[in-house]
Amino acid sequence: MSSFDLTGRRVWVAGHRGMAGAAIVRRLQREQCQIVTASRGELDLLRQADVHTWVTDQRIDAIFLAAATVGGIMANSRRPAEFLYENLVIETNVIHAAKCAGVKKLLFLGSSCIYPRMAEQPMKEEALLTGALEPTNEWYAIAKIAGIKLCAAFRRQYGCDFISVMPTNLYGPGDRYDAENGHVVAALIMKVHAAKMANSATVELWGSGTARREFLFTEDLADACVFVMKNYSGEMFLNVGTGRDMTILELAESIARVAGWKGTFTFDRSKPDGMPRKVMDVSRLTALGWSAQSTFDEGIKQAYDWYVANMANLAA
16 A cells, blocks of 8 residues: 655645535644645636746645535536636646646545446446536536546656545535535525524425435545545545435435424426436445545534534625
8 A cells, every 4th residue: 555644744735715625624634744725815726827836835745636616516507617617727737736846746636426427336436438427517527537637647647646536425514505506415404494494394305306316524535535645646546435325305304304394395306306326436445444434414413503603604
Protein backbone atom coordinates (compact mmCIF):
# COMPACT_ATOMS: atom_id res chain seq x y z
CA MET A 1 0.00 0.00 0.00
CA SER A 2 1.25 3.49 -0.89
CA SER A 3 2.08 5.82 1.99
CA PHE A 4 1.97 9.63 1.93
CA ASP A 5 2.63 11.31 5.26
CA LEU A 6 0.73 14.56 5.80
CA THR A 7 2.84 15.56 8.80
CA GLY A 8 4.28 19.03 8.29
CA ARG A 9 2.78 19.38 4.80
CA ARG A 10 1.07 22.50 3.51
CA VAL A 11 -2.30 21.14 2.42
CA TRP A 12 -4.71 23.23 0.33
CA VAL A 13 -8.40 22.41 0.45
CA ALA A 14 -9.81 24.02 -2.70
CA GLY A 15 -13.52 24.63 -2.12
CA HIS A 16 -13.22 24.77 1.66
CA ARG A 17 -16.54 26.60 2.10
CA GLY A 18 -18.56 23.90 0.35
CA MET A 19 -20.10 20.98 2.18
CA ALA A 20 -17.42 18.46 1.18
CA GLY A 21 -14.49 20.88 1.46
CA ALA A 22 -15.53 22.08 4.91
CA ALA A 23 -15.77 18.48 6.12
CA ILE A 24 -12.27 17.77 4.78
CA VAL A 25 -10.95 20.82 6.65
CA ARG A 26 -12.54 19.52 9.87
CA ARG A 27 -11.01 16.08 9.33
CA LEU A 28 -7.55 17.50 8.56
CA GLN A 29 -7.51 19.23 11.94
CA ARG A 30 -6.71 15.80 13.38
CA GLU A 31 -3.58 15.58 11.21
CA GLN A 32 -0.26 17.29 11.92
CA CYS A 33 -0.39 19.38 8.74
CA GLN A 34 -0.79 23.05 7.82
CA ILE A 35 -4.26 23.61 6.35
CA VAL A 36 -4.29 26.25 3.63
CA THR A 37 -7.49 27.86 2.28
CA ALA A 38 -8.34 30.78 0.02
CA SER A 39 -11.68 32.58 -0.19
CA ARG A 40 -13.20 33.47 -3.55
CA GLY A 41 -12.19 37.08 -2.90
CA GLU A 42 -8.57 36.01 -2.42
CA LEU A 43 -8.40 33.60 -5.37
CA ASP A 44 -10.73 33.22 -8.37
CA LEU A 45 -10.31 29.63 -9.53
CA LEU A 46 -11.62 30.60 -12.98
CA ARG A 47 -8.50 32.73 -13.62
CA GLN A 48 -5.64 30.48 -14.70
CA ALA A 49 -2.73 32.86 -14.15
CA ASP A 50 -3.94 33.74 -10.66
CA VAL A 51 -4.25 30.06 -9.69
CA HIS A 52 -0.73 29.26 -10.98
CA THR A 53 0.80 32.19 -9.11
CA TRP A 54 -1.05 31.44 -5.88
CA VAL A 55 -0.19 27.71 -5.79
CA THR A 56 3.49 28.49 -6.43
CA ASP A 57 3.69 31.33 -3.90
CA GLN A 58 1.96 29.30 -1.19
CA ARG A 59 4.43 26.38 -1.58
CA ILE A 60 1.59 23.86 -1.55
CA ASP A 61 2.54 20.22 -0.91
CA ALA A 62 -0.87 18.53 -1.33
CA ILE A 63 -4.29 19.49 -2.67
CA PHE A 64 -7.81 18.27 -2.02
CA LEU A 65 -9.71 19.54 -5.06
CA ALA A 66 -13.29 19.84 -3.80
CA ALA A 67 -14.16 23.13 -5.53
CA ALA A 68 -17.00 22.85 -8.03
CA THR A 69 -20.20 24.42 -9.31
CA VAL A 70 -22.83 22.06 -7.92
CA GLY A 71 -26.59 21.58 -7.70
CA GLY A 72 -29.45 19.12 -8.12
CA ILE A 73 -31.36 17.88 -11.15
CA MET A 74 -33.19 21.16 -11.76
CA ALA A 75 -30.04 23.29 -11.53
CA ASN A 76 -28.24 21.00 -13.98
CA SER A 77 -31.13 21.24 -16.42
CA ARG A 78 -31.44 25.03 -16.27
CA ARG A 79 -27.75 25.99 -16.20
CA PRO A 80 -25.92 23.49 -18.46
CA ALA A 81 -23.31 25.97 -19.73
CA GLU A 82 -22.30 27.01 -16.21
CA PHE A 83 -22.06 23.42 -15.00
CA LEU A 84 -19.88 22.36 -17.92
CA TYR A 85 -17.70 25.45 -18.41
CA GLU A 86 -17.02 26.41 -14.79
CA ASN A 87 -16.21 22.90 -13.64
CA LEU A 88 -13.91 22.29 -16.61
CA VAL A 89 -12.05 25.54 -15.98
CA ILE A 90 -11.72 25.10 -12.20
CA GLU A 91 -10.32 21.58 -12.40
CA THR A 92 -8.06 22.36 -15.36
CA ASN A 93 -6.57 25.42 -13.66
CA VAL A 94 -5.91 23.69 -10.33
CA ILE A 95 -4.57 20.42 -11.76
CA HIS A 96 -2.26 22.16 -14.24
CA ALA A 97 -1.03 24.59 -11.57
CA ALA A 98 -0.29 21.64 -9.28
CA LYS A 99 1.87 20.04 -11.97
CA CYS A 100 3.71 23.27 -12.78
CA ALA A 101 4.36 24.09 -9.10
CA GLY A 102 5.59 20.59 -8.25
CA VAL A 103 2.75 19.77 -5.84
CA LYS A 104 3.55 16.33 -4.44
CA LYS A 105 0.00 14.92 -4.37
CA LEU A 106 -3.49 15.93 -5.49
CA LEU A 107 -6.84 14.29 -4.82
CA PHE A 108 -9.72 15.19 -7.17
CA LEU A 109 -13.32 14.75 -6.05
CA GLY A 110 -15.63 13.58 -8.81
CA SER A 111 -19.23 12.41 -8.58
CA SER A 112 -21.13 9.17 -9.03
CA CYS A 113 -23.11 10.83 -11.85
CA ILE A 114 -20.15 10.04 -14.13
CA TYR A 115 -21.56 6.55 -14.65
CA PRO A 116 -23.87 5.55 -17.54
CA ARG A 117 -27.59 5.88 -16.88
CA MET A 118 -28.13 2.15 -17.30
CA ALA A 119 -24.87 0.99 -15.70
CA GLU A 120 -25.02 -2.41 -14.05
CA GLN A 121 -25.67 -2.04 -10.32
CA PRO A 122 -23.77 -1.77 -8.04
CA MET A 123 -21.57 0.39 -10.28
CA LYS A 124 -17.94 -0.66 -10.58
CA GLU A 125 -15.18 1.77 -11.51
CA GLU A 126 -14.76 -0.08 -14.82
CA ALA A 127 -18.27 1.02 -15.91
CA LEU A 128 -16.99 4.51 -16.75
CA LEU A 129 -17.67 5.44 -20.41
CA THR A 130 -19.47 2.18 -21.20
CA GLY A 131 -22.82 3.81 -22.02
CA ALA A 132 -24.89 6.98 -22.33
CA LEU A 133 -25.05 9.37 -19.38
CA GLU A 134 -28.17 10.36 -17.45
CA PRO A 135 -29.48 13.41 -19.40
CA THR A 136 -30.51 15.34 -16.27
CA ASN A 137 -26.92 15.75 -15.09
CA GLU A 138 -24.75 15.03 -18.13
CA TRP A 139 -23.13 18.50 -18.18
CA TYR A 140 -21.75 18.11 -14.67
CA ALA A 141 -20.84 14.48 -15.37
CA ILE A 142 -18.84 15.33 -18.51
CA ALA A 143 -16.82 17.90 -16.58
CA LYS A 144 -16.10 15.43 -13.79
CA ILE A 145 -15.07 12.72 -16.26
CA ALA A 146 -12.65 15.22 -17.80
CA GLY A 147 -11.16 15.86 -14.35
CA ILE A 148 -10.61 12.14 -13.77
CA LYS A 149 -8.96 11.75 -17.15
CA LEU A 150 -6.82 14.86 -16.64
CA CYS A 151 -5.42 13.42 -13.40
CA ALA A 152 -4.74 10.13 -15.16
CA ALA A 153 -3.09 11.87 -18.12
CA PHE A 154 -0.78 13.94 -15.91
CA ARG A 155 0.14 10.76 -14.04
CA ARG A 156 0.98 8.94 -17.28
CA GLN A 157 2.86 11.74 -19.02
CA TYR A 158 4.56 13.53 -16.14
CA GLY A 159 4.52 11.02 -13.28
CA CYS A 160 2.35 13.30 -11.12
CA ASP A 161 0.83 11.59 -8.07
CA PHE A 162 -2.68 12.79 -8.89
CA ILE A 163 -5.59 10.56 -7.84
CA SER A 164 -9.38 10.72 -7.98
CA VAL A 165 -12.29 9.57 -5.83
CA MET A 166 -15.95 9.30 -6.81
CA PRO A 167 -18.25 10.13 -3.88
CA THR A 168 -21.85 8.99 -3.95
CA ASN A 169 -24.70 11.41 -3.04
CA LEU A 170 -23.62 13.47 -0.05
CA TYR A 171 -25.48 15.00 2.89
CA GLY A 172 -24.50 16.74 6.09
CA PRO A 173 -23.84 20.10 7.77
CA GLY A 174 -23.26 22.97 5.36
CA ASP A 175 -25.31 21.54 2.50
CA ARG A 176 -26.91 23.94 0.01
CA TYR A 177 -30.43 24.50 1.32
CA ASP A 178 -32.26 25.56 -1.82
CA ALA A 179 -35.55 23.81 -2.63
CA GLU A 180 -35.03 23.98 -6.40
CA ASN A 181 -31.26 24.04 -6.88
CA GLY A 182 -30.03 21.96 -3.95
CA HIS A 183 -29.47 18.23 -3.56
CA VAL A 184 -32.30 15.91 -2.64
CA VAL A 185 -31.48 15.44 1.08
CA ALA A 186 -31.22 19.19 1.75
CA ALA A 187 -34.37 19.91 -0.27
CA LEU A 188 -36.34 17.30 1.67
CA ILE A 189 -35.04 18.51 5.04
CA MET A 190 -36.32 21.99 4.13
CA LYS A 191 -39.70 20.69 2.97
CA VAL A 192 -40.26 18.43 5.98
CA HIS A 193 -39.22 21.07 8.50
CA ALA A 194 -41.48 23.66 6.85
CA ALA A 195 -44.38 21.20 6.98
CA LYS A 196 -43.68 20.52 10.65
CA MET A 197 -43.64 24.23 11.51
CA ALA A 198 -46.83 24.89 9.50
CA ASN A 199 -48.62 21.75 10.78
CA SER A 200 -49.07 20.68 7.16
CA ALA A 201 -50.44 17.19 6.55
CA THR A 202 -48.57 16.51 3.31
CA VAL A 203 -45.23 17.09 1.60
CA GLU A 204 -44.81 16.76 -2.16
CA LEU A 205 -41.91 14.73 -3.56
CA TRP A 206 -40.55 15.21 -7.06
CA GLY A 207 -40.96 12.17 -9.29
CA SER A 208 -42.38 8.80 -8.30
CA GLY A 209 -40.40 8.28 -5.08
CA THR A 210 -39.20 4.90 -6.37
CA ALA A 211 -35.76 5.94 -7.69
CA ARG A 212 -33.05 4.36 -5.55
CA ARG A 213 -30.05 6.29 -4.28
CA GLU A 214 -27.05 5.76 -2.04
CA PHE A 215 -26.17 8.46 0.49
CA LEU A 216 -22.91 9.21 2.33
CA PHE A 217 -22.47 11.46 5.36
CA THR A 218 -19.94 14.23 4.68
CA GLU A 219 -17.82 13.38 7.74
CA ASP A 220 -17.38 9.86 6.36
CA LEU A 221 -16.46 11.27 2.94
CA ALA A 222 -13.81 13.50 4.53
CA ASP A 223 -12.36 10.59 6.47
CA ALA A 224 -12.23 8.54 3.26
CA CYS A 225 -10.48 11.36 1.37
CA VAL A 226 -7.76 11.69 4.00
CA PHE A 227 -7.37 7.90 4.13
CA VAL A 228 -7.01 7.67 0.34
CA MET A 229 -4.60 10.63 0.19
CA LYS A 230 -2.36 8.88 2.72
CA ASN A 231 -2.71 5.29 1.49
CA TYR A 232 -3.41 5.14 -2.25
CA SER A 233 -1.57 6.00 -5.44
CA GLY A 234 -2.99 4.75 -8.71
CA GLU A 235 -4.49 5.77 -12.03
CA MET A 236 -7.84 4.07 -11.34
CA PHE A 237 -10.21 6.28 -9.39
CA LEU A 238 -11.95 4.89 -6.30
CA ASN A 239 -15.66 4.82 -5.52
CA VAL A 240 -16.50 6.25 -2.09
CA GLY A 241 -19.83 5.31 -0.54
CA THR A 242 -21.61 2.84 1.69
CA GLY A 243 -22.62 0.31 -0.96
CA ARG A 244 -26.22 0.49 0.31
CA ASP A 245 -29.17 2.30 -1.28
CA MET A 246 -32.77 3.29 -0.52
CA THR A 247 -35.75 4.75 -2.37
CA ILE A 248 -36.40 8.48 -2.34
CA LEU A 249 -39.59 7.75 -0.40
CA GLU A 250 -37.61 5.82 2.22
CA LEU A 251 -35.21 8.78 2.44
CA ALA A 252 -38.13 11.16 2.97
CA GLU A 253 -39.64 8.92 5.62
CA SER A 254 -36.29 8.81 7.47
CA ILE A 255 -36.09 12.61 7.49
CA ALA A 256 -39.69 12.82 8.72
CA ARG A 257 -38.87 10.41 11.53
CA VAL A 258 -35.82 12.41 12.63
CA ALA A 259 -37.74 15.70 12.39
CA GLY A 260 -40.75 14.37 14.27
CA TRP A 261 -43.22 15.13 11.44
CA LYS A 262 -46.04 12.61 11.06
CA GLY A 263 -47.67 13.64 7.77
CA THR A 264 -47.82 11.81 4.43
CA PHE A 265 -46.01 12.24 1.11
CA THR A 266 -47.53 12.95 -2.31
CA PHE A 267 -45.78 12.76 -5.69
CA ASP A 268 -45.32 15.21 -8.56
CA ARG A 269 -44.77 12.75 -11.39
CA SER A 270 -44.18 15.58 -13.89
CA LYS A 271 -40.72 16.02 -12.31
CA PRO A 272 -37.89 13.68 -13.39
CA ASP A 273 -36.67 10.76 -11.29
CA GLY A 274 -33.21 10.83 -12.82
CA MET A 275 -31.39 7.48 -12.95
CA PRO A 276 -33.67 4.63 -11.81
CA ARG A 277 -31.01 3.32 -9.44
CA LYS A 278 -27.58 4.52 -8.39
CA VAL A 279 -25.46 2.58 -5.91
CA MET A 280 -21.73 2.05 -6.08
CA ASP A 281 -19.50 -0.95 -5.70
CA VAL A 282 -17.04 0.11 -2.98
CA SER A 283 -15.05 -3.12 -2.83
CA ARG A 284 -11.78 -1.49 -4.01
CA LEU A 285 -11.83 1.02 -1.16
CA THR A 286 -12.97 -1.57 1.36
CA ALA A 287 -10.06 -3.80 0.34
CA LEU A 288 -7.68 -0.92 1.19
CA GLY A 289 -9.09 -0.90 4.73
CA TRP A 290 -11.72 1.89 4.81
CA SER A 291 -15.48 1.76 5.30
CA ALA A 292 -18.10 4.31 6.39
CA GLN A 293 -18.74 4.37 10.14
CA SER A 294 -21.82 6.62 10.52
CA THR A 295 -25.34 5.21 10.48
CA PHE A 296 -27.81 6.93 8.17
CA ASP A 297 -30.07 8.19 10.97
CA GLU A 298 -27.05 9.56 12.89
CA GLY A 299 -25.96 11.54 9.86
CA ILE A 300 -29.45 12.76 9.01
CA LYS A 301 -29.98 13.96 12.58
CA GLN A 302 -26.76 16.01 12.43
CA ALA A 303 -27.76 17.44 9.04
CA TYR A 304 -31.27 18.28 10.25
CA ASP A 305 -30.07 19.82 13.52
CA TRP A 306 -27.52 21.94 11.62
CA TYR A 307 -30.24 23.22 9.27
CA VAL A 308 -32.59 24.13 12.12
CA ALA A 309 -29.78 25.93 13.96
CA ASN A 310 -28.65 27.86 10.86
CA MET A 311 -31.84 28.41 8.83
CA ALA A 312 -32.19 32.05 9.88
CA ASN A 313 -28.71 32.83 8.56
CA LEU A 314 -29.33 30.82 5.39
CA ALA A 315 -32.41 32.89 4.61
CA ALA A 316 -30.60 36.19 5.21
